[in-house]
Amino acid sequence: MKVAILYNEPALTGREFSEASIDVLTQVEAVERALAELEYESTRIAFTKDVGAVVQKLAEEKPHLVMNLCESVDEDPLLIGHPAAVLELLDIPFSGSPTAALMLSTDKLVSKRLLSSCGFKTPRFEAYEGNEVPALEKLNFPVIVKPRFEDASVGIDQESVFREANKLRAGLRDLFQRYGCLLIEEYIAGREFNISLFGFPVPETLPIAEIDFDGFPPDLFRIVGYRAKWDVSSFEYQHSRRTFPRLPRPLARKLEETALECFSLFGLRDYGRVDVRVDDRGRVFVLEVNANPCISPDAGFAAAGNQNDLHYVEMIDELLQFVQKRMG
Numbered sequence: 001m002k003v004a005i006l007y008n009e010p011a012l013t014g015r016e017f018s019e020a021s022i023d024v025l026t027q028v029e030a031v032e033r034a035l036a037e038l039e040y041e042s043t044r045i046a047f048t049k050d051v052g053a054v055v056q057k058l059a060e061e062k063p064h065l066v067m068n069l070c071e072s073v074d075e076d077p078l079l080i081g082h083p084a085a086v087l088e089l090l091d092i093p094f095s096g097s098p099t100a101a102l103m104l105s106t107d108k109l110v111s112k113r114l115l116s117s118c119g120f121k122t123p124r125f126e127a128y129e130g131n132e133v134p135a136l137e138k139l140n141f142p143v144i145v146k147p148r149f150e151d152a153s154v155g156i157d158q159e160s161v162f163r164e165a166n167k168l169r170a171g172l173r174d175l176f177q178r179y180g181c182l183l184i185e186e187y188i189a190g191r192e193f194n195i196s197l198f199g200f201p202v203p204e205t206l207p208i209a210e211i212d213f214d215g216f217p218p219d220l221f222r223i224v225g226y227r228a229k230w231d232v233s234s235f236e237y238q239h240s241r242r243t244f245p246r247l248p249r250p251l252a253r254k255l256e257e258t259a260l261e262c263f264s265l266f267g268l269r270d271y272g273r274v275d276v277r278v279d280d281r282g283r284v285f286v287l288e289v290n291a292n293p294c295i296s297p298d299a300g301f302a303a304a305g306n307q308n309d310l311h312y313v314e315m316i317d318e319l320l321q322f323v324q325k326r327m328g
Contacts, residue, residue, distance in 0.1 A: 105288075146182065168184070196300065242303060
């Protein structure tokens with residue numbers, strides 16, 4: 001069986017946020033090695049805005065199925081759903097979430113509105129679209145400002161958290177010029193958990209990860225910003241770590257149920273991750289719902305799988321089996 005690995009061409013090194021961009025190649029290489037070990041034939045296909053060339057390449061290669069690892073198209077996160085849409089139009093089976101789920105989960109503003117309308121707790125928020133500053137008096141400070149469409153913590157760091165409305169107003173226009181539409185949401189102090197889900201047609205939760213910020217001094221906000229995720233020389237990277245604690249069963253059940261409900265609500269498929277905060281009153285706030293999270297061997301999803309004795313090659317094999325189930 002022939003498997004095509006569809007991926008986005010990363011930005012050149014030296015560009016801002018290039019670490020997150022080029023990580024897709026780590027995923028491609030790891031998946032390639034796993035496919036070889038599983039004795040699948042594989043080929044790489046880069047997805048660009050030249051969709052005609054991509055379609056021609058797919059026609060030439062004639063893969064039986066596709067591993068969709070695309071995280072953007074030519075560095076444009078707004079086009080995250082285009083690779084899946086092309087595969088759907090060509091009726092080529094592929095791994096991961098369908099177009100609608102990818103588009104929805106990438107849009108932080110629409111995601112938050114959906115979560116709120118369906119009764120999920122999520123930090124209160126406003127949007128800034130470059131014109132009038134929203135009604136900030138509705139929010140409790142501090143607040144954190146996030147680019148509406150970026151992922152991988154791009155545009156998020158300690159400087160993204162504002163304690164005062166005046167400082168926020170002064171900084172919004174510069175942030176808008178860099179990232180476009182912005183999400184302004186209340187900062188929730190508390191514990192941060194990542195719940196990974198895996199399976200088709202019915203997903204199951206993998207062991208729950210908690211981000212340990214114990215090395216952070218009181219003057220630093222406990223967030224997984226860009227430096228914490230990608231800059232190995234930074235204080236944030238070196239003092240935040242992923243753990244898999246034994247949680248009280250009521251808390252674990254609440255986190256699992258929340259993640260499963262979000263997975264279903266957003267229409268995710270095969271695998272996903274839900275990031276939440278739990279405050280000192282035990283309330284669970286959904287931060288983000290992630291379709292097709294990173295599956296590099298050193299990423300959080302693979303780490304959660306390892307905790308469940310789901311090792312990397314086996315994980316890729318099961319992903320392929322999910323796709324084959326849909327092929328009939």
